[in-house]
Structures are given as C-alpha cells and as structure tokens.
Amino acid sequence: MFYIRTADRLQRTARWIESLPGGINYLRDVVLKDSLGLAAELESQMQDLVDSYFDEWAEAVKDPELAAKFAQFSNAKDGQDTVEREDERGQKRPAWWPKQAVTTTTTTIAVSQSDAARGEEARSSVSDSSSDSATLKSSSSSDSLSSATTVSTSPPPSSDSLEPPNQIPFSSLRTHWSSTTWMPLIPASHFDGADDLPNGISATIRVSDTQLAIFRVRGRYYATQQMCPHKRAFVLSDSLVGTNPPSEEKQEGEVYIACPHHKTPFSLPTGACLTSTGNNPNESMSIATFDVEEREDGMVYVKLPPLDELDAALGTSRWIVRRGETGAAQLEEMDQKFGGFGDGRWKRPAAVVSGKARKPELRQKKEKDEKGVEMIVEGGCGGCGGTPDW
Numbered sequence: 121m122f123y124i125r126t127a128d129r130l131q132r133t134a135r136w137i138e139s140l141p142g143g144i145n146y147l148r149d150v151v152l153k154d155s156l157g158l159a160a161e162l163e164s165q166m167q168d169l170v171d172s173y174f175d176e177w178a179e180a181v182k183d184p185e186l187a188a189k190f191a192q193f194s195n196a197k198d199g200q201d202t203v204e205r206e207d208e209r210g211q212k213r214p215a216w217w218p219k220q221a222v223t224t225t226t227t228t229i230a231v232s233q234s235d236a237a238r239g240e241e242a243r244s245s246v247s248d249s250s251s252d253s254a255t256l257k258s259s260s261s262s263d264s265l266s267s268a269t270t271v272s273t274s275p276p277p278s279s280d281s282l283e284p285p286n287q288i289p290f291s292s293l294r295t296h297w298s299s300t301t302w303m304p305l306i307p308a309s310h311f312d313g314a315d316d317l318p319n320g321i322s323a324t325i326r327v328s329d330t331q332l333a334i335f336r337v338r339g340r341y342y343a344t345q346q347m348c349p350h351k352r353a354f355v356l357s358d359s360l361v362g363t364n365p366p367s368e369e370k371q372e373g374e375v376y377i378a379c380p381h382h383k384t385p386f387s388l389p390t391g392a393c394l395t396s397t398g399n400n401p402n403e404s405m406s407i408a409t410f411d412v413e414e415r416e417d418g419m420v421y422v423k424l425p426p427l428d429e430l431d432a433a434l435g436t437s438r439w440i441v442r443r444g445e446t447g448a449a450q451l452e453e454m455d456q457k458f459g460g461f462g463d464g465r466w467k468r469p470a471a472v473v474s475g476k477a478r479k480p481e482l483r484q485k486k487e488k489d490e491k492g493v494e495m496i497v498e499g500g501c502g503g504c505g506g507t508p509d510w
C-alpha cells in the first residue's frame with residue numbers, strides 16, 4: 121500500500137525504492153517500525169483491497185459471452201499457433217524471436233516481363249478492371265468464403281518497376297497478385313461504435329492459412345497483414361493507432377499503426393514503414409495492405425488474391441517462428457558457460473557468489489536524495505500514485 125500511495129505513475133519498484141530518502145533502510149523502518157505512524161491506515165486500505173478483489177479473468181472464463189471476446193479470430197472459432205515452443209530447463213517456452221526482420225516475400229506468381237504481358241491481356245479483357253467498386257454479382261450468402269463475389273483483375277506491374285522474382289516487398293504485393301476477388305469476411309456490426317473511439321476497432325481475421333487485420337478508424341476501413349515483419353509476430357490487429365499531422369503532400373494526415381511489441385509504425389493506406397531515423401536497419405520493412413469496404417448486405421469485404429497465392433506470400437505456416445530457428449537457446453549458452461544444471465541444481469558462478477560480477481557502480485552504496493516522501497491521501501487519477509478507485 122505504501123508503494124501504491126507514494127510511487128509515481130508506472131514507476132517500477134526498484135526506481136521507487138531508490139527515490140526514497142534512505143532507500144531500503146527507510147522502507148524497512150516504515151514497514152517494520154511504523155516510523156511514519158501509517159501502519160494502521162495502510163492495513164485498513166489493504167483490507168479494503170482484499171475484500172473488494174475478484175479475479176476478472178476467472179469471471180471472463182466462466183461467462184461464455186465474455187469469453188467469446190477473447191477468441192483469437194473474429195471470424196473463425198479455431199485458433200492457430202503463431203510460434204513454436206521449445207523445451208528448456210525442463211519447461212516449455214515460445215521459440216526465441218528471429219534475429220532478422222523480414223522485408224520481402226514471394227508469391228506463387230513469377231514476376232517477369234511475360235507476367236506483365238499476361239496482366240496487360242487480362243486488363244484489356246475486363247471492361248472495368250481498375251475499378252475498386254466493381255459490380256456485386258452475388259451477395260446473398262454473407263458468411264461463407266465460398267460466396268466470393270465480383271472478380272476483378274489488378275493492374276499488372278509495369279515492366280520498369282518489377283522487383284526480381286521472389287523478392288517482393290510486402291507493401292508491393294497488391295500490384296503482383298494474378299487476380300483479386302472481393303470476399304465477405306466479417307459482419308460490419310463488429311465495428312459498431314468504432315468512429316467514436318480514438319483508436320477505432322480492429323478485428324483479427326483468418327482466411328485459409330493467412331491472418332489479416334481489419335481496422336475501422338475515423339470513418340474508414342483498412343486491411344493489412346497481421347504479421348509484423350520485425351519479429352514475425354502475429355499482432356498487428358492489436359496495434360496502437362495514430363495520425364501524422366497533415367503535410368504538403370497529404371492534407372488529411374496519414375493514419376498509421378504502431379506494432380504493440382516494439383512500436384514500429386506502418387502507414388495504414390500504403391503499408392510503408394514510417395520510421396525514418398536514417399539509421400534504422402528495419403526501414404525497408406513494410407506490410408501488405410488490401411482494399412476493404414462495407415457493403416449493403418452488412419458485411420465487410422476485402423479484396424483478396426486466390427487463396428493459394430495469399431498463403432504462399434503471407435501464410436502462417438510459412439512465417440511462424442520455428443523451434444531452434446535462432447540457434448542455441450540463450451539460457452543453454454549460459455548454462456554451458458557457468459555450469460548450469462549439470463547435476464540437476466543451478467550452480468551460481470563464482471564471480472556472482474563473490475560479488476565481483478557486479479558492476480562497480482552497483483557495488484557503491486548510493487547516497488539517497490534528501491527529498492521527503494509525499495503521501496497522496498485523496499484525489500488523483502485512480503492509477504499508480506493516486507487514490508485508487510476501488
């Protein structure tokens with residue numbers, strides 16, 4: 121309770137103790153000797169907390185309606201592994217993240233001059249192939265992928281902008297599909313209220329072996345791949361959403377997402393990585409984007425390529441982080457170095473036991489600042505440092 125009432129917002133306990141006048145000794149006096157005369161008050165507050173506690177996760181598991189909100193996919197009941205597990209020290213853990221980001225992918229469609237010619241042929245045979253809002257031929261069955269509607273053909277890549285075959289940036293995929301089809305993927309009601317929320321509402325979608333993220337943000341839909349190319353984590357539907365200020369080129373400002381893991385920002389309209397620090401090795405990352413729209417039948421449609429092409433470029437089984445992929449496990453390396461669990465028990469390295477492994481600055485006793493501790497006794501935000509709302 122003393123920590124809750126005196127720590128700054130999001131301040132870690134280690135930093136909090138360091139900020140106390142006298143550090144751990146001061147804290148010991150407060151807790152064990154009641155040097156501030158607060159013990160009874162803190163005990164009473166702790167009892168209130170204990171009495172009002174309930175396990176919200178257990179409640180969610182017990183309530184089917186609530187539990188349904190935590191499904192992996194918004195359009196499919198079955199879950200899908202997105203990372204393999206490894207055994208280490210007798211326990212299972214997710215495989216370590218890959219060391220390298222991925223910047224390109226491949227499709228089953230070879231990209232070449234002849235493909236450009238083939239695309240040109242297809243374009244001339246489809247009267248309105250470049251239209252994003254082609255006529256709906258069948259929309260009666262809205263919840264089945266087999267009811268895919270209008271077929272339109274993407275414009276072929278121009279011959280002077282072709283990347284080498286099998287090396288296509290994710291954001292360029294949309295110009296390399298052999299054809300595209302509007303598919304109904306999720307009821308628009310999933311996004312009800314999105315326009316009233318600063319972050320909008322997102323959905324995690326599974327199509328065949330591929331995972332997609334659909335966003336409804338500030339009156340518009342966007343669709344992207346679900347995998348963040350930085351660590352091949354399938355998390356982008358949980359991204360933070362932001363808008364760049366309007367610029368000379370873009371009057372409205374560009375809506376972007378920031379991956380929940382390491383906050384790499386990607387443009388929602390184009391899929392381009394927006395990190396431009398000049399020395400970021402991952403600047404060449406990008407994500408695939410798709411046309412998406414809501415239709416009168418109440419479904420949200422996404423314009424997708426043939427599913428085998430989609431899976432070849434973005435499928436989960438292609439990009440899942442594999443067991444052992446990043447080489448020897450970090451703890452295994454450490455165990456080998458220090459002896460590890462050779463006889464079934466962890467051996468502390470001699471340097472650790474003697475204290476020589478510690479950094480010199482940590483060996484020195486720190487002088488604490490003389491600032492007193494300020495108790496926050498009422499008001500506040502309800503979070504760390506303020507009076508809790510419970």
Ligand code: FES
Nearest residue numbers: 348350379382384
């Ligand atoms: S996994 Fe690192 S930014 Fe997405």
